[in-house]
Amino acid sequence: MSALPPDSAKARGAAARPGRISGPFDIWRRRLMVGIVILYAAVLIVAPIVGLLAGALADGVGAIVSALSQPDVLAAFKLTVYIALVTVAIHGVFGTILAWVLVRYRFRGRWLVNGLIDLPFAVSPVVVGYMLLLLFGRSGMLAPLLDVFHIKVAFAVPGMILATLFVTLPFLPREVIPVLSAFGLEQEQAAATLGASGWQTFWRVTFPALRWGFIYGIILVFARALGEFGAVLVIGGGIQGRTETVTLFIFRALDERQYVGAYSSALALGLLSLLLVVGTDLLRKRVKRE
Amino acid sequence: MTTAAPTLTSRKTTRPAPWGRWALKSAAFSYLAVLLVIPLIVIFRDGLSEGVGGLWQAISLPIAWSALKLTLWTSAVMAVINAVMGTMTAYVLVRYTFPGKSVLNAIVDLPLAIPTLVTGVMLVLLYGPQSLIGGWFQDQFGWGIIFARPGIVLALLFINYPFVVRAVQPVLENFERDAEEAAATLGACSLTIFWRVTLPALWLPIASGALLSFARAIGEFGSIVIVSGNLPLRTQTAAVYLLGEVESANRQGASAMSIVMLSLAFGLVLFVDWLRQRGQQEPAP
Numbered sequence: 001m002s003a004l005p006p007d008s009a010k011a012r013g014a015a016a017r018p019g020r021i022s023g024p025f026d027i028w029r030r031r032l033m034v035g036i037v038i039l040y041a042a043v044l045i046v047a048p049i050v051g052l053l054a055g056a057l058a059d060g061v062g063a064i065v066s067a068l069s070q071p072d073v074l075a076a077f078k079l080t081v082y083i084a085l086v087t088v089a090i091h092g093v094f095g096t097i098l099a100w101v102l103v104r105y106r107f108r109g110r111w112l113v114n115g116l117i118d119l120p121f122a123v124s125p126v127v128v129g130y131m132l133l134l135l136f137g138r139s140g141m142l143a144p145l146l147d148v149f150h151i152k153v154a155f156a157v158p159g160m161i162l163a164t165l166f167v168t169l170p171f172l173p174r175e176v177i178p179v180l181s182a183f184g185l186e187q188e189q190a191a192a193t194l195g196a197s198g199w200q201t202f203w204r205v206t207f208p209a210l211r212w213g214f215i216y217g218i219i220l221v222f223a224r225a226l227g228e229f230g231a232v233l234v235i236g237g238g239i240q241g242r243t244e245t246v247t248l249f250i251f252r253a254l255d256e257r258q259y260v261g262a263y264s265s266a267l268a269l270g271l272l273s274l275l276l277v278v279g280t281d282l283l284r285k286r287v288k289r290e
Numbered sequence: 291m292t293t294a295a296p297t298l299t300s301r302k303t304t305r306p307a308p309w310g311r312w313a314l315k316s317a318a319f320s321y322l323a324v325l326l327v328i329p330l331i332v333i334f335r336d337g338l339s340e341g342v343g344g345l346w347q348a349i350s351l352p353i354a355w356s357a358l359k360l361t362l363w364t365s366a367v368m369a370v371i372n373a374v375m376g377t378m379t380a381y382v383l384v385r386y387t388f389p390g391k392s393v394l395n396a397i398v399d400l401p402l403a404i405p406t407l408v409t410g411v412m413l414v415l416l417y418g419p420q421s422l423i424g425g426w427f428q429d430q431f432g433w434g435i436i437f438a439r440p441g442i443v444l445a446l447l448f449i450n451y452p453f454v455v456r457a458v459q460p461v462l463e464n465f466e467r468d469a470e471e472a473a474a475t476l477g478a479c480s481l482t483i484f485w486r487v488t489l490p491a492l493w494l495p496i497a498s499g500a501l502l503s504f505a506r507a508i509g510e511f512g513s514i515v516i517v518s519g520n521l522p523l524r525t526q527t528a529a530v531y532l533l534g535e536v537e538s539a540n541r542q543g544a545s546a547m548s549i550v551m552l553s554l555a556f557g558l559v560l561f562v563d564w565l566r567q568r569g570q571q572e573p574a575p
Contacts, residue, residue, distance in 0.1 A: 034386055121506065126533050254516065
């Protein structure tokens with residue numbers, strides 16, 4: 001867009017082409033294309049969201065509140081938030097270290113590590129759960145070791161945390177790496193010259209610069225962890241009251257035809273992660289502008 | 291791929307001290323190894339323990355084969371539609387001004403923020419056989435959207451909407467319009483300009499966006515298990531078939547399907563990486 005002079009033709013939306021006057025044909029083509037795209041987005045994205053709102057609100061707000069305050073729903077929400085918080089804490093520390101190592105150090109196989117980070121995007125959640133079962137399941141490779149120490153990973157919360165960690169691994173490094181490489185070293189070197197220790201430099205100089213990338217990455221991890229389904233289904237088993245997260249509850253409720261509970265929980269979960277992601281994004285953009 | 295500015299890595303001035311550097315590196319590597327590498331090695335070892343022949347045997351079972359075929363077919367249909375509509379969305383967002391443009395721009399990202407299981411529930415509510423729209427389609431044309439193949443494609447389209455748009459949009463924004471203007475001065479009509487000048491510059495982002503969405507679609511589970519109806523041989527996709535194999539403790543079938551899905555997805559991701567690197571080296575003519 002920057003190549004264009006900010007003239008009235010651009011403001012009118014017509015593609016400004018010197019030597020050509022945008023005739024009625026161009027205007028109609030433009031309207032047609034905008035119309036098609038808006039219709040597509042409306043039918044594909046907006047209508048289903050409205051559909052869920054309408055479906056959940058069909059029995060009134062009271063029905064939603066009472067469905068969400070059922071003990072098994074509350075327990076599911078508690079477990080989901082717990083798993084998401086643990087995931088965020090682990091990724092917050094190790095994901096940042098990983099980003100740091102990738103940006104600041106040279107080592108053999110750096111390209112490989114860089115590529116590995118993106119792999120979870122392409123791995124099916126069911127495969128993730130199955131991989132963990134092969135390791136930690138009853139006849140898994142690590143089963144003898146786990147038996148000795150009486151640790152339960154499969155069909156228990158630790159396994160679900162591992163699955164969620166796998167699925168959410170790319171988000172934080174992918175947000176932090178670009179910010180960290182754009183930040184460069186000058187300010188850190190200045191701080192070091194003034195006598196700051198490495199740790200002080202990180203907390204006082206580097207981290208504040210990374211802050212928004214870090215926060216947005218954390219929120220993406222958290223939101224993605226809230227909504228994880230396939231991987232925690234396979235490794236957790238969806239045992240009611242013990243390993244049932246919100247998504248697993250919705251799945252069971254649909255199966256048992258408890259539609260009010262299913263739709264209310266789906267609405268609550270969808271709204272929660274939507275508000276988190278969209279809200280943080282808006283906040284970040286506003287801060288950037290100022 | 292992100293790369294750091296190589297000249298900035300001076301060994302003297304960056305802290306932490308050598309032991310700290312060593313500690314950070316080993317923390318990062320063991321984190322990746324425990325979470326990613328070990329599980330992946332285990333699954334490939336398990337699936338190939340009977341050799342490639344065993345893997346082939348498990349995959350060529352009719353139910354497994356049709357699940358795989360359905361997955362590839364619906365993903366391909368999605369990728370084509372997504373490529374066309376995503377490019378069009380990006381074009382409209384970059385080139386035109388219209389009321390609601392910023393809203394449309396925000397809507398593109400919504401699918402990333404919605405859990406895919408919730409997407410499935412949404413689609414069933416709106417287009418399912420008991421809904422107004424789904425019921426009407428059933429009465430008029432005798433075919434259902436949900437619990438059938440169109441539902442699978444619809445769910446995949448929903449989830450993958452951002453990928454082509456967000457790949458094409460920045461390239462189109464930076465696209466120098468001199469060539470388009472030159473073509474216009476030479477008397478080319480706007481459609482010719484788009485086909486001959488604009489599109490050739492965009493094929494790389496379009497292809498990489500569409501292929502990435504294809505790779506993701508192969509493994510998609512949460513929305514599809516709700517939407518597809520899961521009839522073996524008819525509407526059961528690879529991921530749902532895999533779940534069945536895992537639940538019935540059929541280790542060979544599960545490992546074989548996992549390896550096929552993983553290899554397809556990794557191959558596609560690597561191919562897209564290669565395409566992008568090649569595109570960076572020699573900018574489009």
